[in-house]
Amino acid sequence: MTDSARPKSSVAQIRARFDADVDRFSNLETGQTAAMDSVLAQTLLAQAAARITPHAQRILDVGCGAGNFTLRLLPHLPHREIVLLDLSQPMLDRATERIRAVSHGSIETVCGDVRELHRPDQSLDIILAAAVLHHLRTDAEWDAVFAAFHRWLRPGGSVWIYxxxxxxxxxxxxxxxxxxxxxxxxxxxxxxxxxxxxxIDDEDTPRPLMEQLDRLRHAGFAQVDVVHRHGCFAAFGAIRTADSLA
Structure with a gap:
């Protein structure tokens, strides 16, 4: 579908589209309607994250949008420390408002690009990333982001991607x-x-599911698995185990 050789939208262009589309991303019941099974997939991933990382304290939501993914996790892991990352300040503002209404945990917001994000090593317990990584372009960017996820997670921490x-x-x-x-x-x-x-043609460069699983393993994640797939949308996760410290 997409042609990785054609010029893609700039970060500023992508940010502008999301700045103007906050309301569409703010319905927990319908989820992201342009994405197949978004409600089911994020619900399954939230349940998996809570089951596998039950003692999680600090959670990073990459490309948080209006906060739906975090809001699905909080009933299972209430009042945790949340770090919200998004290109769009209006999205961050809406996510913060919605999360504060249901949680008294701390909220840190970062307006920026995951490719430029810096976090201390082993400082996170769970990383969430819904409908965001398809904006990565090159092999080097994919590998760098997955390697950063591995570094940022504590042993036993997990990453969940839809x-x-x-x-x-x-x-x-x-x-x-x-x-x-x-x-x-x-x-x-x-x-x-x-x-x-x-x-999608203008902005996105999605990669094959199996390739992404291989890249997660290459980044050091010893346990990687698929939770749900429907056509060209997939939900999957990886765990940084105590013996995968590379």
């Missing part, structure tokens, strides 16, 4: 993109499908 993915089999990839267009059309019509597919 995102747009591709397939390494061309025929299957084409089928899944066609299914996704059909899904978008059934949701809100052809114009909506054209709009979403247009900004």
């Amino acid at each position: 995102d747009l993915v591709t397939s390494q089999i061309p025929e299957l990839d084409a089928l899944q993109w066609a299914q996704y267009r059909h899904y978008l059309t059934s949701m809100q019509g052809t114009d909506f499908a054209d709009k979403v597919m247009g900004y």
Whole structure:
């Protein structure tokens, strides 16, 4: 679907689109409607994170948007220390408002790009990343971000990702993109499908799911698994075990 050789939107252009789209990302019941199974996938990942990292205290939400992913986790792990990262200040403001309404844990906000984020090593227990990593461009960026996730997590910590993915089999990839267009059309019509597919072409460079799992292992995560997949969207996670300190 996407052509990694064509010029992509700049960070400023992506930020401007999200600055103007806060309300659409602020409904916990419907989730991100342009993403297949977003409510189910984030719910499953929140349950997995709480089960696998039950003593978590500090959580980083990468590309937090209006805060839905963190809000799904907080009922399982209430009143934790939350770090919110997003390109969009209006998104951060809305996420902070919504999280403060249900949690008295501390909230730190960072307006910026995950590729430029610096955190102390072994300072986090859980990392969440929903519909954000597909903005990464090069192999080096993917490897650097996954390596940073591994460094930032304490042993026993975990990372949980829900995102747009591709397939390494061309025929299957084409089928899944066609299914996704059909899904978008059934949701809100052809114009909506054209709009979403247009900004995917402009902004996004998703990678195959299996490639991302391999990159997580290469970054040092010894335990990696898929929680849910539906077409070109997948939910998956990785654990930094005590013996994976590379």
